[in-house]
Amino acid sequence: MTETNIETLIRDLVTPLLKHPAALTISQEDGGRYHQYIVNVAQEDVGRLIGRQGHVAAALRTVVEGARSRRSNSKKVRLLINDHRH
Template identity: 45%
Template sequence: MDIASLIRAIVTPLVTHPEAIEIVRHETQDYMAFDLTVAPDDVGRVIGKQGRVAQAIRTIVYAVKSPYAKRVRLNILDAPHPNH
């Protein structure tokens, strides 16, 4: 299971600008991290009230068997990734 594809499949129906979804994978010492960026007016939809939607997304992503030796971490960024 490709984690980035899973994140995209979960987030796409939640946002009004699916073309703005960016997922950048990078490795830290402890995690295989995925940075999710969406359009500024979609950030609230992805995070949800009191972070409930974001927590639900993380629960699903973290529950999937990962092909990586490290644990997966999902970061929801509220600004575009600096490398793009």
């Protein structure tokens, strides 16, 4: 089985949801237990990406986590959406 490129998967899942897909950036940080992907979008697209009560964000996280390698030493994947509040 081939290794899934998580960043490409995130980009393919998120882009159709956005009104301003050119503003999409994805950065990766490797923490102790996680491969952390931070998704930045235009401020007016944040709500579309999170969804009502976080349903869209939860679905994205489920798909991304399900696509990671199942090797015993593989780190978990964490997907963060920058909501421009900080």
